[in-house]
Amino acid sequence: MKDSIRHFVAELVGTFALVFVGGGAIIVTKMPGSDAGLVGVALAHGLILAVMVTALMRISGHFNPAVTIGFLTARRIGPFMAGVYVLAQLLGAMLAAYALKATTPAMLFDAARGGGQAVSLDITTGQAFMLEAIATFFLVFAVFGTAVDPKAPRVGGFAIGLTLAASILAIGPFTGGSLNPARSFGPAIATNIWEGHLIYWVGPIVGGVIAAQLYEWVLMRHPVEPVEHGPVDPV
Numbered sequence: 001m002k003d004s005i006r007h008f009v010a011e012l013v014g015t016f017a018l019v020f021v022g023g024g025a026i027i028v029t030k031m032p033g034s035d036a037g038l039v040g041v042a043l044a045h046g047l048i049l050a051v052m053v054t055a056l057m058r059i060s061g062h063f064n065p066a067v068t069i070g071f072l073t074a075r076r077i078g079p080f081m082a083g084v085y086v087l088a089q090l091l092g093a094m095l096a097a098y099a100l101k102a103t104t105p106a107m108l109f110d111a112a113r114g115g116g117q118a119v120s121l122d123i124t125t126g127q128a129f130m131l132e133a134i135a136t137f138f139l140v141f142a143v144f145g146t147a148v149d150p151k152a153p154r155v156g157g158f159a160i161g162l163t164l165a166a167s168i169l170a171i172g173p174f175t176g177g178s179l180n181p182a183r184s185f186g187p188a189i190a191t192n193i194w195e196g197h198l199i200y201w202v203g204p205i206v207g208g209v210i211a212a213q214l215y216e217w218v219l220m221r222h223p224v225e226p227v228e229h230g231p232v233d234p235v
Helices: 002-028 038-056 065-073 079-103 106-111 125-148 158-175 181-191 197-219
Strands: none
Touching: 002 038, 002 079, 002 181, 038 158, 065 079, 065 125, 065 181, 065 197, 079 106, 079 181, 125 158, 125 197, 181 197
16 A cells, blocks of 8 residues: 555656646746747656656656556556556646646636647647657657666656657647646646547557557567467477
8 A cells, every 4th residue: 555655646746747847838838928939848848757757767757647558558567556647647637737727827827728738720630649649659669668678778767758848849739749648637627628638538548558569569578488479499
């Protein structure tokens, strides 16, 4: 039970930080005369994710249901603990969104949809889904390649944060660059705006699961070959 509490708190704090800082950066862009733009929003998300992953990776470090579900399908986390992680992520995102609502001007908060995302009218639902899935694939792939693989370079959360920042730069103008169901869920709860919300759940989860499966079963070197695979070097 104590271990579950540690993981719950770590995931809650990390997700709270991501949604508060990332959402706050989006709200700042709505200020009159603000010079903040897409680059600033991408950097805010990337930097805070890098810091939180590095600070908490010895305990957890997901802060994203798409990452957790990817780990679950790769059998790197059990169903109960995965539920603990996702619950903490959703609660942390909600608390962060309401904290922004309580501490930022109401006009700016509303204009920024509480720091949430929106799908551009220039793309279709299918295109938005694919963009979120592909970008989240890169994010979860970076998690496995730098934090899960035992032979991975130990760079903390730096590469993971950079992946998020680069992805927001690439797809932010089209979908807002969520890559994280909890990241979209918190502001949606605080604003009651659910437009396109299914995209922000299904797209990232699909991309995250594909990345986890690909890295775990194709790229990862397992110390012992599963018995059902047969002899590695049959005579």
